[in-house]
Structure formats: C-alpha cells, structure tokens
Amino acid sequence: MFVRPRFLISCCLAVAALSGCAAENEQRERQPPLVSASVPQQRLFVDTIEAVGTANANEQVVISSNVTERIDRVLFDDGQPVSRGQLLAVLSQAQETAQLNGALAAQTQATAQYDRINSLWERGFATRAQLDIQLAAAESARANAAQARAAIGDRMIRAPFSGYTGLRGISAGAVVQAGTPLVTISDISRIKLDFTVPETQLAALSQGQQIEAVAAAFPDEIFRGRIATIERVIDPTSRAVTVRAILPNPGARLRPGMLMSVRIRRAERMADAVPELAVVGNGDERSVFVLDADNVARSVTVTTGSRDEGMIEVTGLPRGARVITEGALKVTDGMEVRLAAATPTAPAPTAAPAPGPSPTATQAR
Secondary structure, X not given: OOOOHXXXXXXXXXXXXXXXXXXXXXXXXXXXXXXXXXXXXXEEEEEEEEEEEEEEEEEEEEEEOOOOEEEEEEOOOOOOEEOOOOEEEXXXXXXXXXXXXXXXXXXXXXXXXXXXXXXXXXXOOOOHHHHHHHHHHHHHHHHHHHHHHHHHHOOEEEOOOOEEEOOOOOOOOOEEOOOOXXXXXXXXXXXXXXXXXXXXXXXXXXXXXXXXXXXXXXXXXXXXXXXXXXXOOOEOOOOEEEEEEEEEOHHHOOOOOOEEEEEEEEEEEEEEEEEHHHOEEEOOEEEEEEEXXXXXXXXXXXXXXXXXXXXXXXXXXXXXXXXXXEOHHHOOOOOEOEEOOOOOOOOOOOOOOOOOOOOOOOOOO
C-alpha cells in the first residue's frame, strides 16, 4: 500500500509535539515542593493541673422549728439579705409568756422572803436551815423564769450569721411540727470551692497556692482564689485528694452548687515553640523537617511538650534551625524544597500571655 510522504511528515510532527509536552509536564512535576519555614520562637509555657469543682457557701444552715407551734409572724422575704441576730419569724408564745410572768412573780417573792430570813439570821432570830431553805426556793424561782425565757426564745427565729435567705416556704397561721425547716440562710460573701486532684499531683499542691476558676455562667471571667485546705486522707477508690479553695465573691455572683473549671499553675518556663502542623508523628516518635544551607529537608527527632494557641513546645532542635512550618507532609528526608517566603534568621520571642486559663492550652505531658 502506498503512503503519501505528506501524511508521514504530519505524523512525525505530531509525535514530536506530544513528546515535547510530556517532557515539559514531567519537568514541571519534578519541581521541588513549595514550603514555608521559620526558626522556632521562644514562648512562655505553663504546666498546669486542671480539675472540676463544686462551689459551696462559706456558711449555710437550714433553720428548723424546735417546737410544734403556730407561726405568728414571718419577717423575711425570698432572697433577702439579713444580718446576724435579725428576727426572721415568731411562733405563738402566749402560754410561755404567761409562764414567764408567773415565774418572775415567784422569783420576786422568793427573793424578798430570802432577804427577810437572811436579816433575821444575821440577828440570831432564824436558823441556818431556814436560810438555806429560802435560798433554794429563790434559786428555783430564778430557774423557772430562765426556763420560761428559753421557751420563748425557741419561738423567736433569728439569723445565726449574716447572709441571704432562701425561698420562703412558710406563712403566718400555719402550724409547724418540731424539726420542720423554716428558712435557709447562706453566707456567700466568699465561696468554698471543693475539687479533687489525683494523688500523683499531690506534691505540686500547697496551702496558699493560687488557683483560677471559671464558671459556665461567666465563661469570659476568671475568678482567682487560694488553696485553704488539702484533705489529709486520699480516697482509696478514686486515688484522689479533695482540695478546698477560697474564692472572694464580690457582688455575690457565684452561687452555691455551681460547677467550676479549676486550673492550678505548677511551673512556668520559656521554651522553643513551632506550629503544631510542623510536627510529624510516626508512632510514638515526633520529628520536624529542618532545612540546610541548600534548602534540603532533613528529618530531626524532637521531644514535644505543652501546647498553646496552635504552638507546641519542642526540644532537641539545633540553635537557629529553619523548620518547615507549612508543607511538611509533602516532604521526605533528603528532598530539596522551594521556599514560599524568606526565612527569618533569628527567633522572635513572644510576649508572656496575660494570666488566666486559655481554652487552647493543655497540661504538660
């Protein structure tokens, strides 16, 4: 079969063009990967102990009735601030008042009779036995009066300390039984925050140590206090120790029963830090890629520590090393790379962060 020369020439040109494109694509594909690199930054890292605690009132008591009696008056309202000794409720005391008046009259008479017998005894007209009998009668009358006063006092409900009343659940005219709760008084001028810490962290705790706490009701506010007491006994079941901290509570915003996140600072240090994306994991081993003078990536094994705001603490890097911070997953050991931007020649230390829990900071491993 005869093939025209013009057709052969066209085929040859097409094959040559395709070969050129393939070579060009292969050359483009073989270009070094594009990465970003920088030297590690000096950053402040804080080792912390984190826990969850429950807020309790500084003082809290449920005042109950000592007797079965009818409520005469209620002198408080829901959530009312009260002072120590303030009268909150009065139970009916008509019978006890009558008994007190009778006891006081008997005491007055017995005391006067004792004074007359004593005068006669001093002049020799009464015996010592008569004087002793009258003295006993006077003391008995005084005791009866004191008992009547105590009975009245049981019917006068007073605040044992300053604080706030709970919700009122009683009304005048109701008859209450002995032991019936009448009112709850809570002193929340400061909060007792109880939380547990594993026994492995016990050595890092001390009385007077500062703590930081955050409540879900105020997520953007940090409440600071100090450890007041560390329980002497460790729970054998949970292997944890209970710690009590005291938090000032201006404005009475913290309430008993609140769940609060607790952070205790253990130690602070300045250390090298790189972006978390720069660290490559292989099982339990962690490494980063460091560039040499010819922009060739070399894998360097490092030890990682705390994390904070996307940065991770690393140790084991040579001073001034240029670490690949973006594109590390495209690189293998010994591969030449291209830099997307100029690499800094000196670390830029970061300012120490303001005190307070950071949602991205985690406990040192």
